[in-house]
Amino acid sequence: MIENMSKGLNHRHPHIAYLSVGSNLGHKLENCRSGIAALTHSTDIRLIDQSSIYRTDPVDYRDQDWFVNYVVKIETDLDPLSLLKFLKSIEHAAGRVRPAIRFGPRILDLDIILYDDAVLDESTLTIPHPRMHKRRFVLKPICDIDPDIKHPVLQQTMSFLLENLGEAEQGITEYK
Ligand code: ADP
Ligand code: MG
Numbered sequence: 001m002i003e004n005m006s007k008g009l010n011h012r013h014p015h016i017a018y019l020s021v022g023s024n025l026g027h028k029l030e031n032c033r034s035g036i037a038a039l040t041h042s043t044d045i046r047l048i049d050q051s052s053i054y055r056t057d058p059v060d061y062r063d064q065d066w067f068v069n070y071v072v073k074i075e076t077d078l079d080p081l082s083l084l085k086f087l088k089s090i091e092h093a094a095g096r097v098r099p100a101i102r103f104g105p106r107i108l109d110l111d112i113i114l115y116d117d118a119v120l121d122e123s124t125l126t127i128p129h130p131r132m133h134k135r136r137f138v139l140k141p142i143c144d145i146d147p148d149i150k151h152p153v154l155q156q157t158m159s160f161l162l163e164n165l166g167e168a169e170q171g172i173t174e175y176k
Contacts, residue, residue, distance in 0.1 A: 013077065014075045014076065015077070016048075016073065016074070016075055016115075017074050017076055017112060017113075017115045018114045018142060019072050019110055019112060020070075020071055020110070020113050020129070020132075020137075021069065021071070021072060021108075021110060022056075022108075022109040023035075023067065023068050023106065024058065024064060024065045024066060024106065025065070025105050028068035031094060031108045032108065035091070036050075038090045038093065039074070039110075044076055045075070049072070049073040049145045050145075051071045051140075051141030052174055053068060053174070054068070054140065054173065054175055055175040056069045056136070057169075058103075060102075060103035061102070061104050064105050069138075071138065071142050071144070080112065080120060081122070081124070084112060087111075087112070090108070091107075094108040095107050113129045113138055113142065114127065114128050118152070119153055128151060134166075136172050137170065139158055140162060140172055142158045143158050143159050146158065147162075
């Protein structure tokens with residue numbers, strides 16, 4: 001008991017999370033970059049790695065402009081709900097307004113894809129992200145960073161999930 005308490009007090013407990021970043025309105029890449037810059041201004045978040053940057057076709061709601069998408073790997077002291085709250089505040093500060101159309105155009109979208117090996121299903125937060133294993137625009141960039149990590153529910157690696165994606169329709173090319 002005493003040992004546990006002193007552990008809690010004396011050790012910070014950083015977590016690893018993968019975040020998906022996207023924009024399809026205005027200066028798309030600039031919106032994403034500013035969002036990530038805002039993220040790393042927090043002393044509770046350190047940027048560890050970043051994927052290539054992609055130009056992707058919209059998937060869920062297709063009648064809209066193409067997206068800039070990529071993934072960042074962070075180390076954080078925030079718990080998942082605090083991290084989500086912080087991401088939403090950054091989206092809001094970027095000028096995002098909610099929502100005319102679900103899955104519709106957005107200035108900045110910041111999603112939590114993975115958080116350690118956590119499996120979470122709360123009303124406002126599901127981890128792993130519930131659609132990540134079906135999305136080329138998430139799996140491809142994650143594979144740039146860590147292709148061998150496993151989805152904590154499906155128990156399959158990111159590269160396996162990418163290679164076994166069903167639809168050929170999700171257009172994605174490197175952004176120049
Ligand atoms: P999208 O699913 O297109 O990213 P939004 O960004 O509008 O849609 O998010 C809708 C809601 O999804 C958020 O308000 C948030 O509470 C919830 N949500 C559930 N799981 C996650 C997650 N892993 N990452 C980010 N938001 C999530
Ligand atoms: Mg989102």
